[in-house]
Amino acid sequence: MADQTPSDDPLGNRLRAIFAAEHADIERHQVVPDPATNPAPFQKWIRFAMATALIAIAGFVFISNRSNERALEPEVAAQILNDKMPDDQKPTGTPAVITRSGQPPALLAQPSVTERVPYQTGVNLCGDNYNNQARVVLGPNGKGAPALTAPKAFDGSGIAREVPSGFVVDLVGGCTAADTSIGPREWYEIQGVAGKPTEWIRSDYLLTQLGPNLPGANECGVPVPLVAHFVWNISASDPDGGLVAHVAAGVDEPITRIIGIGGVAIPTRGCVLTTNGSAWYEIFAPDGSFDWVNARYLQITVQACIVGEQFGSPPQGAAIANEPFSYIVVPGDALRSIAERYNVTIDVLNRANPELNGGPLIAGALIRIPGAATMTREPPTGKHLIGPINGRAVVDGSRVAFISSPDTARLDPIVSISDMFYQWYPANGVVIGAPCFQEEQLRGPVCLAGEIRVLNLQQPEPIWTGTGPLTAWRTGRIIAPPQAPGENELIEISILTEQHAQLTGVFDSSDDFTNEHCLLTGSDLLADQPCTRVAGAGPTAGLGTNEINRSWAAGNSASGADHVHDIRTESNNDCTRIVIEFGKGANQAESRASVLPAVVVDQQLDSVRITADGWQLHSAFDDPDRIEYEGGIGLFTLTFSYEFAVELMHQEMEPHVRFLNNPARVVIDLFPTGGADQTATGPFGEQFVLRGPIQQDLSARGIPVNNKVVVAGFGRPFEAAGLYRIWAVADDVDLNAFLANPHAPIIEEFFATSGWAEAWGTFFVDLPDLEPGTYVAVFGELPPADELGFYGTGQLFRIVDALTEGYGSWPKAVLLPNVQLPPEPFG
Amino acid sequence: MANDFERIIVSEFEIFYRSQFASLAVVAGTVASDRSAGEAIAREALAKANLQWAKVAVLDKPDAWVRRIAINLAIGQKRRSVNKVKALFKVGPTAVAIAETRRGDPAVWAAIDKLAPKQRAVIALHYLEDRPVTEIAQIINISVSATTSHLHNACIKLADMLGESHG
Numbered sequence: 005m006a007d008q009t010p011s012d013d014p015l016g017n018r019l020r021a022i023f024a025a026e027h028a029d030i031e032r033h034q035v036v037p038d039p040a041t042n043p044a045p046f047q048k049w050i051r052f053a054m055a056t057a058l059i060a061i062a063g064f065v066f067i068s069n070r071s072n073e074r075a076l077e078p079e080v081a082a083q084i085l086n087d088k089m090p091d092d093q094k095p096t097g098t099p100a101v102i103t104r105s106g107q108p109p110a111l112l113a114q115p116s117v118t119e120r121v122p123y124q125t126g127v128n129l130c131g132d133n134y135n136n137q138a139r140v141v142l143g144p145n146g147k148g149a150p151a152l153t154a155p156k157a158f159d160g161s162g163i164a165r166e167v168p169s170g171f172v173v174d175l176v177g178g179c180t181a182a183d184t185s186i187g188p189r190e191w192y193e194i195q196g197v198a199g200k201p202t203e204w205i206r207s208d209y210l211l212t213q214l215g216p217n218l219p220g221a222n223e224c225g226v227p228v229p230l231v232a233h234f235v236w237n238i239s240a241s242d243p244d245g246g247l248v249a250h251v252a253a254g255v256d257e258p259i260t261r262i263i264g265i266g267g268v269a270i271p272t273r274g275c276v277l278t279t280n281g282s283a284w285y286e287i288f289a290p291d292g293s294f295d296w297v298n299a300r301y302l303q304i305t306v307q308a309c310i311v312g313e314q315f316g317s318p319p320q321g322a323a324i325a326n327e328p329f330s331y332i333v334v335p336g337d338a339l340r341s342i343a344e345r346y347n348v349t350i351d352v353l354n355r356a357n358p359e360l361n362g363g364p365l366i367a368g369a370l371i372r373i374p375g376a377a378t379m380t381r382e383p384p385t386g387k388h389l390i391g392p393i394n395g396r397a398v399v400d401g402s403r404v405a406f407i408s409s410p411d412t413a414r415l416d417p418i419v420s421i422s423d424m425f426y427q428w429y430p431a432n433g434v435v436i437g438a439p440c441f442q443e444e445q446l447r448g449p450v451c452l453a454g455e456i457r458v459l460n461l462q463q464p465e466p467i468w469t470g471t472g473p474l475t476a477w478r479t480g481r482i483i484a485p486p487q488a489p490g491e492n493e494l495i496e497i498s499i500l501t502e503q504h505a506q507l508t509g510v511f512d513s514s515d516d517f518t519n520e521h522c523l524l525t526g527s528d529l530l531a532d533q534p535c536t537r538v539a540g541a542g543p544t545a546g547l548g549t550n551e552i553n554r555s556w557a558a559g560n561s562a563s564g565a566d567h568v569h570d571i572r573t574e575s576n577n578d579c580t581r582i583v584i585e586f587g588k589g590a591n592q593a594e595s596r597a598s599v600l601p602a603v604v605v606d607q608q609l610d611s612v613r614i615t616a617d618g619w620q621l622h623s624a625f626d627d628p629d630r631i632e633y634e635g636g637i638g639l640f641t642l643t644f645s646y647e648f649a650v651e652l653m654h655q656e657m658e659p660h661v662r663f664l665n666n667p668a669r670v671v672i673d674l675f676p677t678g679g680a681d682q683t684a685t686g687p688f689g690e691q692f693v694l695r696g697p698i699q700q701d702l703s704a705r706g707i708p709v710n711n712k713v714v715v716a717g718f719g720r721p722f723e724a725a726g727l728y729r730i731w732a733v734a735d736d737v738d739l740n741a742f743l744a745n746p747h748a749p750i751i752e753e754f755f756a757t758s759g760w761a762e763a764w765g766t767f768f769v770d771l772p773d774l775e776p777g778t779y780v781a782v783f784g785e786l787p788p789a790d791e792l793g794f795y796g797t798g799q800l801f802r803i804v805d806a807l808t809e810g811y812g813s814w815p816k817a818v819l820l821p822n823v824q825l826p827p828e829p830f831g
Numbered sequence: 832m833a834n835d836f837e838r839i840i841v842s843e844f845e846i847f848y849r850s851q852f853a854s855l856a857v858v859a860g861t862v863a864s865d866r867s868a869g870e871a872i873a874r875e876a877l878a879k880a881n882l883q884w885a886k887v888a889v890l891d892k893p894d895a896w897v898r899r900i901a902i903n904l905a906i907g908q909k910r911r912s913v914n915k916v917k918a919l920f921k922v923g924p925t926a927v928a929i930a931e932t933r934r935g936d937p938a939v940w941a942a943i944d945k946l947a948p949k950q951r952a953v954i955a956l957h958y959l960e961d962r963p964v965t966e967i968a969q970i971i972n973i974s975v976s977a978t979t980s981h982l983h984n985a986c987i988k989l990a991d992m993l994g995e996s997h998g
Contacts, residue, residue, distance in 0.1 A: 015986060015995040016958060019943075022935025023857060023959035029934040030870070031853040 141167045141209060149209035153201070155182035155191030164196060164203045173210070176202055247302075249295040253284030260295040269302055348373065698771060698781055698801050726755050728769060728783040729794070735778045739800060739820070742780065746825055755783070778802045782823045798823040848877050851894055854960060855901050861955040862905035864944045866933050869905070876901035895970045898956070902971060906948045942992040949973070950985035957982060 141149050148168040156162065167173060178193025190207040247263045253276035263269055272294060274286025283299040343350045356372045729749035733742055755769040769783065784796015798820035852873055859876070860869020880887045880897045887893045933940050943951055949971060956967045968978040989995070 015990050015993065018936060018939050018993065018995065019954060019958040019989070022933070022939045023861075023955065025934035026860070026866070027853050027857045027959060030856050 141173055141205070149205055151194060151196075151203035151205045152191075153203065155180055155204040164200070167205065173205065178202065178204070179207070180204075247297050249287070249289070249297045251295055253286075253296045255296075260289060263297070269297060271302075275299070342371070342373070698779075698799055726783060726796075727794070728753060728755060728781060728796070730771075730774075730779050730781045733778050733780050733800075735802070737778060737780070737800070739780070743820075743823060743825060746780075774803045776803050780820070782820070782825065784823070793827045794825040796823055797821050847880070847888075847893065851877065851897060855897060857959055858898060858952065858955040859901040859905045860933070861943060861959075862902055862948050862951045864951070872901050872904045876904060892966075892969075895966065898970045899972060902952045905952075938993060939989075942989050945992065946985050946988060947981075950981050950988075953978060953981045954985050954989075 148166055150163045151165050151167050151173075152162045153164050154162060174195040176193050176195055180191055182189065182191050191204045192207045192210060193202050194205050196203045247269075249260045249263055249269075251258050251260055269285075269287040271285045271287050274294070274296075276284045276286075276296070284296045285299045285302060286294050286296050289295045339350050339353055343353050353371065353373070728751075730751040731742070731746055731749045751772065778800070779802070780798060780800050782794065782796045782798040784794060800818040800820060855873035855876060856866075856870045858869070859872035860866045863869055863872060876897050879900050880893065887896055890896050943954060946954065952971055953967055956962045956970060957964075962970070964978050964982065965975055967982075968975045971978065973981075
């Protein structure tokens, strides 16, 4: 019992002893680094765990004091922990720790530039490992860095040389702390040029030496420049607060850190394509090691011309006083203090930010500050930079990050990486201007905040005005080159609004861009204009000239993958569509047009995946010409032949399907748009949808089941596996009765959902072969408590011996969305 | 090394996760008679907490909530005789490459493994975390008298198996 003392309860003593030993062992393996024996990724995890364990202890204080609702600063948490930590558990071996707050530490003894500093190989005088002595210079903005004759605040003097970005320098072990204009920084001693004394360079300008892939394409064959990538496409309400980095590609854990929304990651060029088709990049970690993130959430910085006011000051001027704007939560903020600062009530803030939902206020999060008629402003503080800034920049909400530009470089280090997050309050709107861009740099998305005005210079009023955040998708396609010297080229830019309405226009690369004008010459700017077909490669008799139609030579009918001959996206000014073409010879050899590959179209139009396995369809719809669905899975049963086009309007992700000529079978699978869809939603919000149902592999004798079942779901970082069960049922099974009281399944296994951080993902399930018979399968997840039962998306299907029983006599697949099985009693 | 490239955003849940994991893993591992399974269950239970963090965080005892989830998962795991750990290992490496062998006297662990699942849960919550019977009853969602009975019977069994007196 709790009041028993060790002396009078021998059994209790033994129990406490083993539990304590077990607990200590698990905890020790998480928090105690052992650099001598553990491999590098493990070291990294240990470091992270150590830091977070510090934070965890502090967290008790934080949680117990939740009423304050204050965002916690990591350093504060670490300090709290350090105070509480027994001396024998405190980290050691870091004699010169640079603190970011408070007074800068006293400088170490200044080494003479002509006297080599004794050092221990691999560990410098600050206790940092430096990886075989070599580091690559990246510089503050990827532009290289000055090497000084001695560590000191950079005032333009004492420069031994400018070390270009990508240059490899040898560390010689010296390390010291020195003040810079942005606070204390570590300086590393590096080997000077031949015959010259050693030099000093700021440690945060250095990266661990890159592999042999530098420079060039990464290991996935994708050019990934060594510039900062931003974390994007993660919703601000993401419970993780940003992108989760892992020790390896495609795994759920160990998690090394969370990179905040808008945070910066720098790829090493390491890349792995996981089995689900997503690319993972290896990136540099703050501790000099590496970790991995899903590249879909990384956005390379792009150049943009931005006219605005920035650098940490409150909004200026009456013109925007009543406008809503965004605010970045900083450590120490409380909802009340924010409300008071901007003269609004807490209730107003809560209404404007429903995602807060009473939850914790997280440093770095964006919250919306509604406009207030009597809003008061603090006097401006900080440095203002007003005017065009041609830099590598990404605007995310109200944040502007400047990475590198000729104009800002001269401001370094005053405007350096450490200062790259700015509050940004556009006073003059946002201008994206061609003069900043080269063609190659125009590609890709960019987020725009503030007011966007699309102007036709021949009209007095803007054609379109929107407020951020917006996503502009810059195709970079030059529609028309300059017709004569001095004339402007026309560049296609597409703007996707917050409501997913898409405006695509052709922008003139006029100098007017820098004067807040964007010339729009396109004529198709109406958001609700239907998608217009784009001329295809070759018209076919009976089809309009705008119809997509291609004929292809017969494919290899033995291979399901060969049935699809072309799949691509095409865009015009109004929409993007996906065109899928099947070969004429798709099924000739076996005369089984019922077998065609599943075509899975992801929400992201650039992510089209074709599975190599075919499947049968269970139902047909009457309209042979055009079918529209509100959402979910559309299944189409068509007759023979092989030419058709599938077009998807980008707007609202509404599928439009048109069968052009004796179509074959096709599956269009989109994410649900809400309402009654085919998605199974569990009691805790997990969603699953069966995108590639179970099917029999009819290309083989006997009873093998096609072993790739595609399940889509909402993957979360901590979820390692989904669950599926398969029951053998009677051919004439009463589904309702069965699902109300299912017997024991014949198969119960897990399937991986890894690799997707807080996003929809596609998961592939390997099924074993099944004997002929009728089955019910459910794919989903067990809720945390058994009393809630098992839910998911399911399928009723039959496996037959195709060679003896024939085929097609029975509806092979019946989808069962939203299966909710009854609770199971504890055993 | 000082580095300005990254900002770590510390969420309240992350703090909770790190503070709870080890104890939760021991409790779940004790119930599941499997250390690795205990860790997996602890992660899963904390994942559930993460999904509903806005609700869980405001509970009086979020640690009790997550223990109930973990214990239910651990009991369910044994019942289903599905080695989820194996599946999780298929998916990817675990958080820490710890030894499979549980620490401490193997004879005591062997004796604990022979208890009923809820008795194991009661033992772990009481002797690992020093939780009073009333709190254990809340976590396991049984009555205080049933909890007391579980604890008493478990101790009698353990004392018998280990040749110890039970004070």
